[in-house]
Amino acid sequence: MKKFVLFAYGFETPTQEIMDAWGKWFASIGDKMIDPGNPLGPGREITRSGTKELPLGLDSLTGYMIINAENMDEAEKIAQGCPIITSIRVYEAMSM
Secondary structure (H helix, E strand, O other): OOEEEEEEEEOOOHHHHHHHHHHHHHOOOOHHEEEEOOOOEEEEEEEEEEEEEEEEOOOOOOEEEEEEEOHHHHHHHHHOOOOOEEEEEEEEEEEO
């Protein structure tokens, strides 16, 4: 098994129907979940040239989860089933 980090981008206020679907999705991947993550608030980007505020918005990073999957295709399939996220980016966590 490999570890994958799912980064959620964007946010829509969930309805009760979406929250119920999210709970079912979450239960369906229970044995794959390593860290259910948390929502993220405003942040800052720090670079050599300075600091930039990162407010929440439609295109901002809004949360993360860490899952186990055999490969990127399986991780993508898991991410596609999530009903609460506007967009998810999937990255393999590389072992050093």
